[in-house]
Amino acid sequence: MSDQSAVGQFIDVASAARRPRPRDELAAYGIVRRLRGATVLDIGTGDGRLAFGAASAGAALVVGIDPDPSALRAARRNARALALRNVSFRTGAAQDLPVPRGRFDIAILSWAL
Amino acid sequence: MVDALHEATRALRPGGLLIDARPDSRVLARIERAGRTVATLETQRGAASDDRASDLAVSRVKRDGVLRRIRAGRFWHRMPFADRADFDTYLRDHLRFSHQPRWTAAWRAKAREWRGDPLVVVRAIRFEILTAAAPSSAAGRSSRAPRARALARSSRTRDLR
DSSP, X not given: OOTTTTSSOOOOGGGGGGSOXXXXXXXXHTOHHHXXXXXXXXXXXXXXXXXXXXXXXXXXXXXXXXXXXXXXXXHHHHHHHHTOSSEEEEEOBTTXXXXXXXXXXXXXXESOX | OHHHHHHHHHHEEEEEEEEEEEEXXXXXXXXXXXXXXXXXXXXXXXXXXXXXXXXXXXXXXXXXXXXXXXXXXXXXXXXXXXXXXXXXXXXXXXXSBOSSOEEOHHXXXXXXXXXXXXXXXXXXXXXXXXXXOOSSTTOOGGGSOHHHHHHHHSOSEEEEO
16 A cells, blocks of 8 residues: 555545554543643544543544545534534544644544554 | 554653553454354455555655554454344444355354354454654664553553453
8 A cells, every 4th residue: 555545535434443543542641630731633534432541531632534525524413412612523544634733632543654 | 544643653752651542453353153263354455555555654654753652462353142133233334344244154054043142253353562763773672661561561462352
């Protein structure tokens, strides 16, 4: 696989259903306390699974990035259902992130690299 | 992949953390029935190759002094299935796992009898926590931020049930 094609693939949103629970995954990384009040970038967010976990753990702002518009539609739907106001989603690829320089305390590449 | 790591680093504040997490294809996944391993699952060649490319990309940005490791670890992800049919449906189109588990002799001997029993796939997830390397290569342990030091002390391996 070439370096260019390796990131930015569309992954079936349904496949996220078998991923670890976000709370468990974030706890395994040992960053739960650090999430409080943090700005978080979730690269390859898919349906927002981990972004919602970070938002629920007290992050001030979570931005989820994914190249797949259908995944982001699902993510935005989920955000509305969860009434989370500290999460937003943007279409973009990991190689060219639509975010400003030096904005985030934590960037997560979960199943994304 | 290297580009993605550079981009993620660009988005971070000074002292920010980058977390890279992926299934660990160097470790065989196992299938458990009633707490005992009844099969192992290999990773498809293409997925394993992608994983190696990702590893190389991370190694490269560390070697180039873009990022440095704060901590690395692994946890176990358990995926429950109602029965063999449920598991087979999951495996049929799986992009990472081999579609042919290596069943143990014990399973093969009782396959029909155990067909309706719940199964659990247990797979390793590896992660690495990185931070932007200081511009000076003299950035050693003493230069770490206190929070980064605290993070480095926390436990390495967990079992997620």
